[in-house]
Amino acid sequence: MLNKDLQGDKVDAAWLAQRIADPSARGIAAALTDLIRDGSVTAQTRLPTVRGLARELRVSSGTVAEAWSELRRHGMIRTDRRRGTIVLGPPDVPRPIRYERIGHWGDRLAIDLTIASPDAALLPPLESALIAAASAEGLNDYARETITPRLRAAVEPGWPFPAREWLAVGGGYEGVQLLCQTTALPGERIAIEEPTAARLLDILETIGVRIIPVACDENGPIPAALDRALRARPVAFVYQPRGQSPCGHAVTPERSAELAALLEPTTTLIVEDDGIGELSVSPMVSMGTRFPGRTVLVRSYSKSHGPDLRIAVMGGAADAVERVRVLRSFGTGWTSRILQDTLAHLLGDAGARETVTRARGVYAERRARLAAELAARGVRTGGRDGLVLWVPVRDEPAALVTLAAHGISVAPGSRYVIGPAPSAHLRLATARLTDDPAELAALADVIALAATGSAPPSAAT
Known part of the structure; x- marks a missing residue:
């Protein structure tokens, strides 16, 4: 039976040390993984401190910390400032957490500005390029x-x-x-x-x-x-x-x-x-x-x-x-x-080159138009290139909620920084923006409202 301390939710360092045959960082991580897999150590169980386990194993604290880092990377443990290091469960596939959290606001949202994907209407057609590439010599080697x-x-x-x-x-x-x-x-x-x-x-x-x-x-x-x-x-x-x-x-x-x-x-x-x-x-x-x-x-x-x-x-x-x-x-x-070779064909094809040139101009114009509309409402975005706008906001969570209430999804700026940011931002994808001036102005009104927390002058008049 698992030997826990008097609080009933913490693994005893001595008990755990007895079950670790290889006191290297890899050995510690592997032994604890086995215990989590077979249910000997269950989810929400607190692990001993790094120093406590290191003392029992007669290794450096750095060795245990390295093992903890490996377990954390595979989603098996989490370090909580108040509770210490907590077991989450068996190993999971590492996930792109920041990327997966972008823009999950439900099916009712009508305008998706989260992902900077290209406009399909501005991509060169693939049919002839694929046919040319599929008939090339040396395939299936x-x-x-x-x-x-x-x-x-x-x-x-x-x-x-x-x-x-x-x-x-x-x-x-x-x-x-x-x-x-x-x-x-x-x-x-x-x-x-x-x-x-x-x-x-x-x-x-x-x-x-x-x-x-x-x-x-x-x-x-x-x-x-x-x-x-x-x-x-x-x-x-x-x-x-x-x-x-x-x-x-x-x-x-x-x-x-x-x-x-x-x-x-x-x-x-x-x-x-x-x-x-x-x-x-x-x-x-x-x-x-x-x-x-x-x-x-x-x-x-x-x-x-x-x-x-x-x-x-x-x-x-x-x-x-x-x-x-x-x-x-x-x-x-x-x-x-x-x-x-499909790409090679497109890069050498005059029609495809013309399509990409046109797309470059359209994307730049769409980005510039929204930036100008926001600047007219007191929201200056900066930047001069790319398929997105970096929009400063007063409060990120509040801005996200405001936009979602208007059927608009965007990416929170906090996903693009390593630690706490000195200021709040949203990232807006601009490649597939509407080309209708009235619709773009209405969109800018809502974004400005979300960014500043007050209605812009153009929306009030």
Whole structure:
């Protein structure tokens, strides 16, 4: 029978220590996992303190803390300031918590501004491209091709620096995840701009790294903030050079040079996430021109050419890209040649290029129109690129409720930061906004009401 203390809900440190044969961090985590799986330690049970168990096992507190961190990552325990460390239950699949919590407001909402997905009417048609790709030579060969010759020939001329290695992957987020996973060991540090994409934060937390935030302004990561982050010796720095989500900034050549000067004396891997690629209205400024041996650019084509292509291209530092290739060999091995060559066909097709050019202009206009409407109502959003607006609000929960009451769902800004934010924001997707001026003005009235807590002048007149 489980030996608990007098309060009846806490595992005794001595009892637990007797059931741990291997006192390493991995052994402690494995032993407790077995006890949770077989029901010997049940949900809502309090675990002994880190120091208490370490004393019984005659190991360092750091060893037990590392085991607790592994259990926490798999959703088995939670640390509560008042109750201590609590068992939640058997291991669960790590989930993208920030991303999954965005915009679940029920079926009655009429306007969904949560996900920055492309407008299907602005995507190039796939039929002829798929037919051309499906008739290519070399299909159904188990040779693991990192990138097809056609796709490399299509993307290489527009790459901002000479890439030393290439790889096609299943989307931009997969590319960034695999780079981080193959660069950092659990517990190591990765610097990333803040605010940043919610999924990027989910990715870093899932692989167990320590996140070092780098504050940003209109021109990207602030040099002083990156300088402070680099003192922690991160193994990688992840940032979005343009079309940044959620803030919409784009890194200028001057800012890039300042950041490069700080990175010069380090060995930090530079990961550039070009999430909207050819839909960006800003020129691509890459630090790969200065550090080609330790910069990797991940460019996604999902929003510009079609989400179902599931294609991003990774080009840059040979060692970093090769590590990703090796890790992928355990699973998918390579990205479908049909999908790669479909994208290659679209990139070379005059009609598809015209469609993407038109989409870029429409998206920029929709974003600018809503920003102007909000500015006229006293809500200034900032940013100049991307498919979203970063909207300052007086109170995030109240703003979300107000918008939901009007049938509008948006993403809470708190999902895009690592810790408590100094100010409240909402993230609004703008790619599929209405083009009707009256409808857009009415939408801006409600957003301004939610942001300020009072009716805007245009709505009162």
